[in-house]
Amino acid sequence: xxxxxxxxxxxxxxxxxxxxxxxxxxxxxxxxxxxxxxxxxxxxxxxxxxxxxxxxxxxxxxxxxxxxxxxxxxxxxxxxxxxxxxxxxxxxxxxxxxxxxxxxxxxxxxxxxxxxxxxxxxxxxxxxxxxxxxxxxxxxxxxxxxxxxxxxxxxxxxxxxxxxxxxxxxxxxxxxxxxxxxxxxxxxxxxxxxxxxxxxxxxxxxxxxxxxxxxxxxxxxxxxxxxxxxxxxxxxxxxxxxxxxxxxxxx
Amino acid sequence: xxxxxxxxxxxxxxxxxxxxxxxxxxxxxxxxxxxxxxxxxxxxxxxxxxxxxxxxxxxxxxxxxxxxxxxxxxxxxxxxxxxxxxxxxxxxxxxxxxxxxxxxxxxxxxxxxxxxxxxxxxxxxxxxxxxxxxxxxxxxxxxxxxxxxxxxxxxxxxxxxxxxxxxxxxxxxxxxxxxxxxxxxxxxxxxxxxxxxxxxxxxxxxxxxxxxxxxxxxxxxxxxxxxxxxxxxxxxxxxxxxxx
Ligand SMILES: Nc1ncnc2c1ncn2[C@@H]1O[C@H](COP(=O)(O)OP(=O)(O)OP(=O)(O)O)[C@@H](O)[C@H]1O
Ligand SMILES: [Mg+2]
Numbered sequence: 001x002x003x004x005x006x007x008x009x010x011x012x013x014x015x016x017x018x019x020x021x022x023x024x025x026x027x028x029x030x031x032x033x034x035x036x037x038x039x040x041x042x043x044x045x046x047x048x049x050x051x052x053x054x055x056x057x058x059x060x061x062x063x064x065x066x067x068x069x070x071x072x073x074x075x076x077x078x079x080x081x082x083x084x085x086x087x088x089x090x091x092x093x094x095x096x097x098x099x100x101x102x103x104x105x106x107x108x109x110x111x112x113x114x115x116x117x118x119x120x121x122x123x124x125x126x127x128x129x130x131x132x133x134x135x136x137x138x139x140x141x142x143x144x145x146x147x148x149x150x151x152x153x154x155x156x157x158x159x160x161x162x163x164x165x166x167x168x169x170x171x172x173x174x175x176x177x178x179x180x181x182x183x184x185x186x187x188x189x190x191x192x193x194x195x196x197x198x199x200x201x202x203x204x205x206x207x208x209x210x211x212x213x214x215x216x217x218x219x220x221x222x223x224x225x226x227x228x229x230x231x232x233x234x235x236x237x238x239x240x241x242x243x244x245x246x247x248x249x250x251x
Numbered sequence: 252x253x254x255x256x257x258x259x260x261x262x263x264x265x266x267x268x269x270x271x272x273x274x275x276x277x278x279x280x281x282x283x284x285x286x287x288x289x290x291x292x293x294x295x296x297x298x299x300x301x302x303x304x305x306x307x308x309x310x311x312x313x314x315x316x317x318x319x320x321x322x323x324x325x326x327x328x329x330x331x332x333x334x335x336x337x338x339x340x341x342x343x344x345x346x347x348x349x350x351x352x353x354x355x356x357x358x359x360x361x362x363x364x365x366x367x368x369x370x371x372x373x374x375x376x377x378x379x380x381x382x383x384x385x386x387x388x389x390x391x392x393x394x395x396x397x398x399x400x401x402x403x404x405x406x407x408x409x410x411x412x413x414x415x416x417x418x419x420x421x422x423x424x425x426x427x428x429x430x431x432x433x434x435x436x437x438x439x440x441x442x443x444x445x446x447x448x449x450x451x452x453x454x455x456x457x458x459x460x461x462x463x464x465x466x467x468x469x470x471x472x473x474x475x476x477x478x479x480x481x482x483x484x485x486x487x488x489x490x491x492x493x494x495x
Contacts, residue, residue, distance in 0.1 A: 052345065072348075082345065086338035095266065099263060103343075128337070
């Protein structure tokens with residue numbers, strides 16, 4: 001069963017199309033890796049799922065519900081981390097999570113659990129404004145995880161983290177479907193990173209979906225089309241490059 | 252979320268912003284105005300024949316209300332500045348809570364801060380009238396009525412400054428516009444009833460200057476403005492979401 005499905009989902013800004021008629025199928029309980037170079041439309045797609053921006057075409061269903069009618073209901077089911085960190089600079093990490101906890105109506109203990117999960121416990125009394133980029137990113141992750149939502153939307157969650165942090169968060173994300181029975185939609189620029197976490201992959205370039213399926217299916221596809229497959233990163237680059245050339249030729 | 256919880260949430264958010272100390276300090280400053288003013292020339296005021304509360308407010312309310320409105324404008328700016336400064340608003344809009352609920356939670360906090368201001372000032376006016384005008388009986392009823400009226404007049408200004416602050420991502424923009432509006436309001440001639448209904452002008456009105464009918468009209472106007480500003484804000488927030 002797909003917990004998120006889109007039909008011809010499109011977002012245009014004026015004459016520029018950021019997301020162009022994509023059909024995504026995100027299976028329940030999967031870690032779905034959303035892959036694409038800068039400006040591919042990953043964040044834009046995720047923002048549409050959160051009701052932060054309105055599609056200009058097509059539609060999508062999240063757990064059987066649609067915007068704007070079920071806005072609050074949908075948001076109850078999604079924990080999210082989108083682009084730049086967002087927090088109250090005048091509050092500590094702990095107080096920031098407490099604000100979210102109050103809105104979600106969670107027990108007090110959920111704050112310390114979330115802090116522990118992302119490894120922020122030693123810094124919980126520090127002002128969020130004074131956090132390093134990686135700590136802010138961890139705080140954002142904690143804010144997404146705190147309610148143990150059935151759906152997690154994480155936009156480049158390892159952005160700004162050190163190698164140890166990247167490894168920790170990757171391991172965490174991979175374990176989430178079993179631990180919390182949730183579905184994770186996670187974006188990245190690196191296929192090598194997605195490969196380590198995701199069991200489903202969607203590749204986006206210039207707003208168009210180039211591929212959707214399992215990593216194995218991607219390898220099979222690539223072999224069939226004569227792309228390099230010893231290293232998936234090369235496959236990804238070849239795929240994007242071929243698409244760019246084709247777009248260039250069509251122009 | 253319940254109204255109580257929304258208010259508690261907004262109170263948690265304003266930690267370390269200096270919001271409450273500013274209102275406490277501002278209230279004490281405004282409360283000092285009638286005391287200092289009367290202490291310097293007691294014979295001038297004690298010699299007047301009007302009721303003490305009318306004398307005290309007549310001589311000092313202009314100054315006191317000016318402080319009140321400026322504090323309300325600045326307070327409103329702070330309440331939204333914390334949302335915009337580090338993009339907390341983005342997080343809020345991905346949580347299952349309506350932006351209009353946040354607005355009304357903030358409005359409640361701002362109006363409560365206004366109550367705090369007025370309460371400190373009322374105590375001061377009460378003390379002054381006992382101390383310098385001992386010939387009269389304790390004028391508590393008159394003070395309560397006056398300050399109840401002041402509170403009613405302050406609500407539209409509070410909502411309008413908050414709506415302004417929610418529209419401007421930059422603290423200085425909303426603060427600048429608010430302050431300009433307050434100073435413009437002080438220049439409105441008192442005889443032009445319609446003009447004095449400008450939300451930033453109403454807090455300067457004094458019931459002692461008006462007949463019962465006019466007081467009633469001000470009260471109705473304040474209630475009407477409260478409803479209109481609230482509804483407009485709800486609509487603006489909806490429209491802003493559509494165009495996001
Ligand atoms: N508010 C906006 N107005 C106009 N264009 C926009 C807006 N938001 C995004 N875009 C454009 O849409 C395209 C897709 O942006 P998006 O942020 O979704 O990319 P992305 O895949 O998340 O990239 P990155 O990996 O750099 O985060 C970009 O070309 C961007 O310039
Ligand atoms: Mg992005």
